[in-house]
Amino acid sequence: MNPTLTSSDNFKETLKQQADIVRIVGDYVKLKKAGAQNFSGLCPFHAEKTPSFSVHATRQFYHCFGCGESGDVFAFIQKVENITFPEAVRLLAQKLGVPMPKVTFSSPEEARNAHLRMALLDVHVRATAFFQDCLRRPEGANAREYLKGRGLDDETIARFRIGYAPDSGFLLRDALRREFDEELLRESGLFSWKEDSSQPSALSTQPQQVLRSAQDDNSVEGSGTNGGPRTADSAGFEPKAKSHEPKAAAAIYSKFRNRVTFPICNDQGKVIAFTGRTLTTDEKAGPKYLNSPETPIYSKSRVLFNLDNAKEAIRKLDYSILVEGQMDCISVYAAGFHNVIASSGTAFTELQAKLLGRFSKNIVVNFDPDTAGARATERTLGLLVEEEFNIRVLTLETGFDPDLFLRRKGKDAYSAALKHSQKYFDYLIDRARAQFPARNADSKVKAVNHLLPHIQRVPSRIVRDELALEISQKLGIDSAVLRQELKHAATNRSATQVKATPEAQITGAERVLIRALASATEMQASGARTSARDGAEEEFDPARQAQYALRSERLYEGLASQSLMEALLEAGTETADVLALPKTEEDRRLLASVLMSEEEELTPETVEGAVRALRRIYLRRRLEEVQLGLQRLGLPLEERQALLHEKVRLKRALMDPGLGEKAS
Numbered sequence: 001m002n003p004t005l006t007s008s009d010n011f012k013e014t015l016k017q018q019a020d021i022v023r024i025v026g027d028y029v030k031l032k033k034a035g036a037q038n039f040s041g042l043c044p045f046h047a048e049k050t051p052s053f054s055v056h057a058t059r060q061f062y063h064c065f066g067c068g069e070s071g072d073v074f075a076f077i078q079k080v081e082n083i084t085f086p087e088a089v090r091l092l093a094q095k096l097g098v099p100m101p102k103v104t105f106s107s108p109e110e111a112r113n114a115h116l117r118m119a120l121l122d123v124h125v126r127a128t129a130f131f132q133d134c135l136r137r138p139e140g141a142n143a144r145e146y147l148k149g150r151g152l153d154d155e156t157i158a159r160f161r162i163g164y165a166p167d168s169g170f171l172l173r174d175a176l177r178r179e180f181d182e183e184l185l186r187e188s189g190l191f192s193w194k195e196d197s198s199q200p201s202a203l204s205t206q207p208q209q210v211l212r213s214a215q216d217d218n219s220v221e222g223s224g225t226n227g228g229p230r231t232a233d234s235a236g237f238e239p240k241a242k243s244h245e246p247k248a249a250a251a252i253y254s255k256f257r258n259r260v261t262f263p264i265c266n267d268q269g270k271v272i273a274f275t276g277r278t279l280t281t282d283e284k285a286g287p288k289y290l291n292s293p294e295t296p297i298y299s300k301s302r303v304l305f306n307l308d309n310a311k312e313a314i315r316k317l318d319y320s321i322l323v324e325g326q327m328d329c330i331s332v333y334a335a336g337f338h339n340v341i342a343s344s345g346t347a348f349t350e351l352q353a354k355l356l357g358r359f360s361k362n363i364v365v366n367f368d369p370d371t372a373g374a375r376a377t378e379r380t381l382g383l384l385v386e387e388e389f390n391i392r393v394l395t396l397e398t399g400f401d402p403d404l405f406l407r408r409k410g411k412d413a414y415s416a417a418l419k420h421s422q423k424y425f426d427y428l429i430d431r432a433r434a435q436f437p438a439r440n441a442d443s444k445v446k447a448v449n450h451l452l453p454h455i456q457r458v459p460s461r462i463v464r465d466e467l468a469l470e471i472s473q474k475l476g477i478d479s480a481v482l483r484q485e486l487k488h489a490a491t492n493r494s495a496t497q498v499k500a501t502p503e504a505q506i507t508g509a510e511r512v513l514i515r516a517l518a519s520a521t522e523m524q525a526s527g528a529r530t531s532a533r534d535g536a537e538e539e540f541d542p543a544r545q546a547q548y549a550l551r552s553e554r555l556y557e558g559l560a561s562q563s564l565m566e567a568l569l570e571a572g573t574e575t576a577d578v579l580a581l582p583k584t585e586e587d588r589r590l591l592a593s594v595l596m597s598e599e600e601e602l603t604p605e606t607v608e609g610a611v612r613a614l615r616r617i618y619l620r621r622r623l624e625e626v627q628l629g630l631q632r633l634g635l636p637l638e639e640r641q642a643l644l645h646e647k648v649r650l651k652r653a654l655m656d657p658g659l660g661e662k663a664s
């Protein structure tokens with residue numbers, strides 16, 4: 001019997017022990033070995049060019065020295081996936097192939113939201129199968145012809161789970177409503193509805209209603225989240241003997257009608273939304289491309305189309321190809337360029353950039369070369385610069401998008417175009433020169449004003465100076481003048497600044513003693529000891545040595561690390577999870593930072609040296625207090641003499657190179 005989260009944390013702890021945090025984090029961050037137990041990479045939680053994000057293989061936690069984020073494998077999944085803790089446990093269990101026990105949530109609202117998201121994923125699984133089945137049926141002939149005309153073969157159609165939404169408002173609804181209630185269907189984004197359900201809908205009089213009742217009245221039969229649909233045909237849709245339409249059935253109807261459907265997946269490959277491409281051109285057809293609205297499982301600013309298929313190729317090739325639409329993306333992928341993704345019906349966003357940056361910071365942007373496409377390219381490039389991507393721009397011939405280019409010229413021509421893609425600022429400078437071709441002063445000012453906002457986004461001052469020199473040469477502008485303009489713009493630049501972290505405020509001695517105190521839980525968990533003093537009868541216990549000195553002399557009082565040391569002293573060896581000991585988030589981050597930077601072995605001499613250093617700090621702080629006391633006006637003679645004696649004692653103590661005596 002599996003342990004449950006309702007009765008204990010056994011399952012969570014068992015799962016955590018089975019997980020290799022280096023491998024799990026490595027699915028999101030490109031890690032490199034950076035020491036005996038450390039791996040480093042670019043932080044997924046803030047923009048950076050130099051890696052400051054570390055993962056400790058033995059202690060199984062991560063810490064970023066830039067933004068201060070730290071935690072265990074569950075905390076990482078929670079933050080990077082933007083999900084609740086129970087959902088992080090579930091996702092990790094899925095990654096490890098471990099069956100899930102019953103999960104409880106911290107509040108009814110959290111439970112409701114998690115169950116809603118799970119149910120909506122089930123709805124989209126069924127809807128995907130329904131659309132795929134409809135594409136294979138006779139009524140999907142026009143959709144199949146359209147896809148054939150776009151050069152898509154059966155293998156590509158199957159890989160991307162492309163389908164067809166029939167020209168009816170009710171077939172999908174009737175296929176889903178026996179398994180899912182109407183409120184859930186409304187939440188799914190797949191349906192529209194009439195607010196006044198007492199009046200018959202205009203759609204209910206359409207001829208498709210007769211066709212639905214007589215011929216295609218189907219429902220999804222299945223076992224919910226525990227299994228797939230019952231199979232009567234390839235998709236599992238089973239005709240029923242009679243209609244089960246309720247009185248107010250016309251209240252909701254399908255949003256996607258007579259459209260080719262393209263499922264939108266998250267980076268785990270789960271369908272969370274759809275794009276529908278219309279097959280008609282009349283005025284009632286609606287927009288050419290119709291996207292699902294935002295739902296509890298779909299936020300278009302957080303999703304990149306095809307990332308689930310492309311992420312491994314992006315990691316392997318160390319660059320991605322970014323295109324605008326689904327058809328462009330599918331065509332490029334089908335041509336063999338498997339590292340392609342699309343922004344999927346929205347302007348490229350910061351969240352999408354952070355998501356993509358987990359896999360590679362190198363990118364080729366291939367948007368349409370028309371005016372609208374060029375503007376979209378510039379907006380995207382500016383955002384990618386802020387996230388410190390290494391960017392190239394692929395501009396195809398006028399009139400060609402990636403899909404058409406591949407169908408007309410072939411994959412070899414596209415491969416050659418990729419190799420000749422422009423550097424980011426070469427592209428922008430060429431754009432500025434094309435827009436303002438005159439060589440007079442007014443044109444140069446306009447060109448510089450066009451480029452300045454893009455240069456401002458570059459975080460590195462050195463790179464900005466190099467760009468200023470290059471731009472001045474190509475536009476014929478004095479480089480000193482341009483540098484001055486950049487300097488003025490940089491003073492107003494709202495670049496993200498990393499706050500000073502608590503670990504920057506503590507001394508090396510504090511770090512050693514924090515590590516020594518933390519080693520108590522490590523030895524308690526593993527039964528191991530650190531190095532022994534030569535000739536000593538007992539094994540050296542750094543935690544015991546640090547605890548004795550700190551408890552008896554209270555040397556930590558007034559230090560930046562006081563609250564953390566108090567937490568470690570209070571805990572002793574009560575828990576094996578050292579990161580669970582600090583009471584505040586700031587102290588947890590400080591502890592993670594210290595443990596991640598284990599630069600030297602803990603020996604008796606190291607710990608004793610740290611104790612002596614804290615004694616010296618204590619004596620200096622006390623000497624400052626005495627000197628301030630002596631400066632007070634009207635000080636009684638006896639009190640003044642006592643302070644003078646104390647000053648002499650403290651100075652003598654500070655002159656002792658060993659500082660062997662207790663400071664207090």
